[in-house]
Each structure stands twice: as structure tokens, then as C-alpha cells.
Amino acid sequence: xxxxxxxxxxxxxxxxxxxxxxxxxxxxxxxxxxxxxxxxxxxxxxxxxxxxxxxxxxxxxxxxxxxxxxxxxxxxxxxxxxxxxxxxxxxxxxxxxxxxxxxxxxxxxxxxxxxxxxxxxxxxxxxxxxxxxxxxxxxxxxxxxxxxxxxxxxxxxxxxxxxxxxxxxxxxxxxxxxxxxxxxxxxxxxxxxxxxxxxxxxxxxxxxxxxxxxxxxxxxxxxxxxxxxxxxxxxxxxxxxxxxxxxxxxxxxxxxxxxxxxxxxxxxxxxxxxxxxxxxxxxxxxxxxxx
Numbered sequence: 590x591x592x593x594x595x596x597x598x599x600x601x602x603x604x605x606x607x608x609x610x611x612x613x614x615x616x617x618x619x620x621x622x623x624x625x626x627x628x629x630x631x632x633x634x635x636x637x638x639x640x641x642x643x644x645x646x647x648x649x650x651x652x653x654x655x656x657x658x659x660x661x662x663x664x665x666x667x668x669x670x671x672x673x674x675x676x677x678x679x680x681x682x683x684x685x686x687x688x689x690x691x692x693x694x695x696x697x698x699x700x701x702x703x704x705x706x707x708x709x710x711x712x713x714x715x716x717x718x719x720x721x722x723x724x725x726x727x728x729x730x731x732x733x734x735x736x737x738x739x740x741x742x743x744x745x746x747x748x749x750x751x752x753x754x755x756x757x758x759x760x761x762x763x764x765x766x767x768x769x770x771x772x773x774x775x776x777x778x779x780x781x782x783x784x785x786x787x788x789x790x791x792x793x794x795x796x797x798x799x800x801x802x803x804x805x806x807x808x809x810x811x812x813x814x815x816x817x818x819x820x821x822x823x824x825x826x827x828x829x830x831x832x833x834x835x836x837x838x839x840x841x842x843x844x845x846x847x848x849x850x851x852x853x854x855x856x857x858x859x860x861x862x863x864x865x866x867x868x869x870x871x872x873x874x875x876x877x878x879x880x
Contacts, residue, residue: 626641679741760794783810
């Protein structure tokens with residue numbers, strides 16, 4: 590068990606859901622703290638000495654909390670296929686970064702004590718130089734840790750939908766995955782795969798208006814099932830004042846009619862929508878393009 594995180598694990602509540610917030614404080618505080626310590630060595634800006642000490646101490650405290658929260662959060666993420674090795678590496682680099690800055694914090698406190706005594710002032714400056722050098726090393730460790738964290742979140746989905754433990758968040762993660770993969774399948778000329786994903790989305794989220802529009806679009810583009818696409822669109826109820834959704838429905842229906850070779854029906858749908866939403870110039874332009 591890790592020597593720094595074990596007392597926190599026993600004495601503190603589960604911090605898993607706060608990991609994203611904490612790590613952003615770590616990054617900001619430590620990067621600025623190291624930068625100010627380097628500037629302080631020039632002796633030109635006196636305030637940077639105290640500012641660097643303060644930020645480095647706060648950032649190190651945040652780093653300890655980040656490791657604790659990351660340890661609390663790693664379970665669900667590690668169980669995602671393909672993520673285990675990256676999770677372990679992220680944890681190890683995080684602990685290494687924390688340990689480096691614990692040393693930096695100790696050196697900073699030593700320097701603070703030394704600079705309180707005039708006879709030891711020179712040694713306090715040496716301590717600041719040592720802190721700056723260690724801080725630069727820790728800075729690169731911090732970037733390495735952050736890179737792995739970003740890869741886990743954005744390349745493996747190891748955060749969205751899992752952080753709070755709310756089933757609705759997992760549903761939204763699934764919806765995003767189905768949507769994005771369907772777009773990839775369509776772009777790569779795999780319409781059957783795209784249609785299968787849209788069918789699954791429509792099955793799981795039948796009451797979601799945005800999903801029903803996407804399903805109708807898939808019936809039009811992926812399976813060429815025009816009558817069913819029209820039926821799905823006709824089943825979507827739009828508030829009379831909702832210009833955005835009203836225009837979207839009209840445009841999609843027009844697309845279906847055009848695909849069926851029924852230009853007159855497409856014009857009729859667009860003309861009705863253009864009358865209902867006269868401020869929408871795109872509807873008017875689309876209608877003109879079909880004449």
C-alpha cells in the first residue's frame with residue numbers, strides 16, 4: 590500500500606468524483622509556482638518569492654489529494670477493456686509527481702526557515718535554486734501524468750459517464766458512443782453498421798426527440814427505407830413556436846421526398862414551413878432551389 594495515500598484512504602471520504610476538479614488545481618498551481626520560483630531567482634520581482642512558496646505548498650497539497658481521488662476513481666476505469674495498463678502507468682506517474690513535489694515543498698519550507706536568519710540567507714538562496722531545479726523536473730513529470738490522464742478520458746472514455754456513478758451518465762456515454770461510431774461507419778461506407786447503431790439508439794432512447802431525428806436520418810441515408818423515415822418524422826410532435834426543430838423536420842421530410850423522386854411533395858413541405866417560420870431564410874433558399 591502506498592505510504593502517502595494509505596492514511597488518507599483510511600481517514601478521508603471517497604474523493605473519486607472530485608478527481609477532475611482537483612487535478613486541474615494541481616496543474617495550475619504547480620506550473621505557476623515553479624515559474625514564479627524561477628523568476629524569483631533573478632531577484633527582480635520581490636513578490637515572486639512568497640508567491641512561489643505559497644503556490645508550491647498549495648499545489649503539493651492538491652497533488653496529495655489528486656493521488657487519493659485518483660486511487661478512489663480507478664476501479665471502474667480500469668475495468669474498461671484495454672485501459673488497465675494505462676491506468677496503472679497514470680497512477681504510477683501521478684505518485685512520482687506527488688513525491689517530487691513533496692520534496693520541493695520540504696525544500697521550500699527549509700528555505701523559508703533559512704531566509705529568516707540573516708547569517709543563513711545565502712543558504713536559503715541555495716535552497717531556492719534546488720527547489721527550482723526539482724520543480725522543473727517535477728513539471729515534466731506533471732505533464733507526463735496529465736498526458737496519460739487526458740488519454741484515458743478522451744481516447745478510452747475513462748471518465749465520462751463513470752465519475753458520479755449516476756446511471757443516467759452512463760446512458761449519455763452510451764448515446765455519445767453510438768452516435769460517434771455511427772458517423773464513423775457512415776463516413777467509411779458501412780451503412781449497415783451505422784444503421785444497426787442507430788436502431789440500437791432508437792430502441793434505448795425512444796422518447797428522445799433528437800434521437801428520433803437521427804433515426805429518421807439513418808433510415809433515409811443508411812437503409813433507404815423512405816416510407817419508414819416519413820413515418821418516424823410524422824410521429825415527432827413539434828411545438829408550433831419551435832422554429833429550429835420545425836425547420837429541421839421540414840428539411841428532413843423534403844430530403845426524403847426528393848430521394849423518392851417526389852419533388853412536388855418536397856416543395857409543399859418546405860413552403861408550409863417557410864410560411865410558418867418566415868424568419869428562416871434557409872428554408873426559403875431551399876425551396877427556391879427546388880423550383
